[in-house]
Amino acid sequence: MAEKSMVNVEFNPGGQSVALQKGGLITEAMLTAGVLLPLDCGGKGTCGRCLVQVEGAVSPPNDAEERLLDQSRLEQGFRLACQTRALGDLRVVIPDTAETADSSWRIDLGDLSATQTNSPVITSVDCRVQAPTLEDPRADLRRVLEAVTPPAAGEGEGELWGDPATATQITRMAREKDWNLRVYKRGSEVVGVAGPGDAALGVAVDLGSTKIAAYLIDLEKGEVLNSRGRLNPQVAFGADVVTRLQRAIHNPDDRRQLTSLVRRALGDLVVELSSSVGVEPSCITEMSLVGNTAMTHLLLGLPVEQLGAPPFVASLDQAIDLKAREIGLNLAPGAYLYLPPLVGGFVGADNVAMIMGADLDLPGPCRLGLDIGTNTEVVLTAPGSEHPLLIASAPSGPTFEGAHLSSGMRAMAGAVSRVQLDKGRLVWSTIDGGKPAGICGSGIIDAVAEMARGGIINAQGHLDQSLPQVKVDERSIRYILVPGEQSATGKDIVVTQADISQVQLAKGAINAAAFTLLHLAGLEPFDISEIVLAGSFGSNFDVENARSIGLIPDAPAAIYRQVGNAAGKGAQQMLNNQEARIRAEAIPSMARYLELASEPLFNKLFARSLAFSKNRS
């Protein structure tokens, strides 16, 4: 067998160096090296997020690159990693301004915190175990089990058990701790041991398609000790779930990599969290995780082909208790991963967690819940109905994640997050107060609302081309929000006519979904007594501006409640509370999922709402 010709690719900063088959794409080498850039377009060469600077022999620029990069950039060696093939050894520089998937940041906890419970999943028992002797050669595991629950006379084998992984830990730990142990029990199973008095910790995870949020919780005190977030590394395979699913469906290697990337990210988060409080990951005795259907299927290694075409059927929709080690997590040896059930279709376990986190499953008046994202989950509570939870998933698009916007970026340092009208001009501020690099979701809402207010766009949403800040050429009609000389990238930060259309599409989809649900429930808008805005985006935008552009219903400000990451809160509630799990597991049977694409009313309303109104009030 002839050896394939290999070249060496070195990445900077970072210094990773990997072998790549000659003729391979730079993005392939990036996957190997673990340099993960968020490829919103999934590698089609249209989003420009994989911009890198290359030294060495590479393929000539192709059409996609000529479209996105001007001649001077190309001459400086700037290229799209997803389009550029290595023909010799390369040095690849990742620009400072690039978001990389290993960037880790603190999650905004808001007012979320776990609480104590009367029905814990994990209980801890300190015990003094008899050391073995020749006369008492009971196995290590058995002597620990019998120390926790002495075998009743005549009853024979006790109920308590442990698996071989737990026995392994017991054999080692018992001798290290001189047979004084804290035993972590989960029902009738011992899932791990530690030194006497050691904490019992758990991790709750909100596995988003963009961001993973993980919370470290003291299970006895019910306190959130720390939290960590990071970009879901799967962004290297596309910004949206559909792009990733298509990659997974068409290439088994991609599917395996999507699975292993997210498993590794979870493992890294666990290590970060446990070391942040100075303990070993083996003190983590339970994990709960919520995510959408595609995310949980890829995480568990379930097939996804059937998720890519109607009738979009999940492989598994029930709540799952799985040994965490089965997805490569090193927690307590017998620790479980718990996933709540999913409703079906595009309503995943994350929505079940959001519904519980926002208390929409509890009895009460008619409420509307919105979790705005690439798909916006719309939940209407219909009291007294057989299915008191009506759920739909509106195709609002990735606009508010910063994707598909000309100057879009995620809500990170450098993102323009607030825009205000000041004497006919738009003034802006960034998340961190630093130089702006792009606009995030809350920034585009403010910008569009204030542009409408100031007459920069008309009632139909068209930019006034007579203004000096509006530039028109064959590529776009755009409002220059930040000129290149003031931006971190040196490029203008703009709002284009196409960006405004994206916002119109999103608001159209969300409103049409909400009104379709109301209609089917036989309710009117004024029946709604509360509108819950869930998700970190829904908690960070300006409600007044969102209302004014019609993104959310035109209801009194007082009935709005911004609840933060309700899915994350739901995950925390489920972590160590049997009752919360019972609540979550009851949600699918309370819910009725509406496939909007087959609802004529939705389609009619969606089309009609595309007419943009400057001010709906």
Place this chain on the structure above:
Amino acid sequence: MAEKSMVNVEFNPGGQSVALQKGGLITEAMLTAGVLLPLDCGGKGTCGRCLVQVEGAVSPPNDAEERLLDQSRLEQGFRLACQTRALGDLRVVIPDTAETADSSWRIDLGDLSATQTNSPVITSVDCRVQAPTLEDPRADLRRVLEAVTPPAAGEGEGELWGDPATATQITRMAREKDWNLRVYKRGSEVVGVAGPGDAALGVAVDLGSTKIAAYLIDLEKGEVLNSRGRLNPQVAFGADVVTRLQRAIHNPDDRRQLTSLVRRALGDLVVELSSSVGVEPSCITEMSLVGNTAMTHLLLGLPVEQLGAPPFVASLDQAIDLKAREIGLNLAPGAYLYLPPLVGGFVGADNVAMIMGADLDLPGPCRLGLDIGTNTEVVLTAPGSEHPLLIASAPSGPTFEGAHLSSGMRAMAGAVSRVQLDKGRLVWSTIDGGKPAGICGSGIIDAVAEMARGGIINAQGHLDQSLPQVKVDERSIRYILVPGEQSATGKDIVVTQADISQVQLAKGAINAAAFTLLHLAGLEPFDISEIVLAGSFGSNFDVENARSIGLIPDAPAAIYRQVGNAAGKGAQQMLNNQEARIRAEAIPSMARYLELASEPLFNKLFARSLAFSKNRS
């Protein structure tokens, strides 16, 4: 980091070629290449089993090699692989006469066969499942579970469940089989699916330290469809359990390799067995496995340090149900591996299986069970006692495995297995009728018995040095059973004075153990109404000769029962029979284990029995 200098080692026949660090031992390259020779001595250079012929630059012969190999052999390039270091690229020839661990042979089934049961572990249900539609988007797993057990009205979630691995198989198989499926249930869990009417198969394994026997069983018909055996590849780390444990304890890499070697061998056996009947391994829905404590600990990856020193405590002694995939076996996706409990000390799950397979746990008169091996398990049933099973493990040594004998070999093709006295000379026959290569266990029993009968050895077991067939030099006193010109190896096949001492040691240990147990139970030899000889060795030797040399008690021939591989039979009984598992799990509480080393009576009897008697009758 400077690269380490590597050399290439090629093995023939086979043609495997592997890289080895310069200066590394040939046995290390063998492990990498999967060329596994049984290193009885564990690599100390004393057993000579790793004899190979080497071409290339190697270390000069050391003392161990000079002791075992004469000058002419060394000049032909013959070396001990465990002592020889590679200094350059090598070609290594494995002699024809070597036993390799991948040699696979049919197991003698004897009269063993599984039977049908009223309490099966696995049941099969054929069902027609509704295909999903947009109106009925229940997940694949759920629709299969509900097809098997329709959810009772008002009862909510059904009891039946399946794990993600099973859901994965269902998603694929349901579409392939157009939603007509056979569902394999294990209690309330679905462990796999197949086409309608497909067989439900199981595998029962007797994991011996020398040989692995695996039986493929049709779970519905209760028939043994096929069986396969192979050498336990761990023999490359030493013939006996103690040597392997020491290797595992002193080197974590060795421990991991001991685990992975035996897991791989089980996987290979599963593939061989399933392909022998033309089905996929995914039709195998259950596995039962019995083995001694060290074997099961290494298989499961449990710690073994505490098995290597008093009080010799197991990490885990209870019955285990483990997902087979957790030890790397690809059976039905949700399939379990069942291991019965162990008694403790050196009485493992294999002895529990043997006791059940030989019905020694059933009520009845006083019986004695012997499973002769490196350790001989001695079981005395003491009717009416609190612990009606008295168990001891006699240190009989590896003599009858063919190890530690000058011309010893395992009971394979080429082994002298029968010896008879004919006109003052010993005549022999081999297992396969071919050229002899060595003597196996049954051969040495015959040889010693007939030598005593013919006066070749005296009452003390000393060889008559006046006989022409007896050679004496500084290396040994030996009887030439087969001269070199008639043997397959060209070397004399001999019985030495040291070999005779090995047999004396073995019989002394076994008898002392049996009498110690009788004494402790307050019984006399004539109370024994049946003597059960279990194990393949115990079923293949000549009972009359074994009695005459005092290896087994001097009881009437009629009370002896040779039951074959009772442990394997026990494993088969447990495979698909809940009642057999309940029986097995009751055995530890019926049993009392005697640590012989701390019994003064045993030590006295053992010492006394070393006086050899020519003929005890």
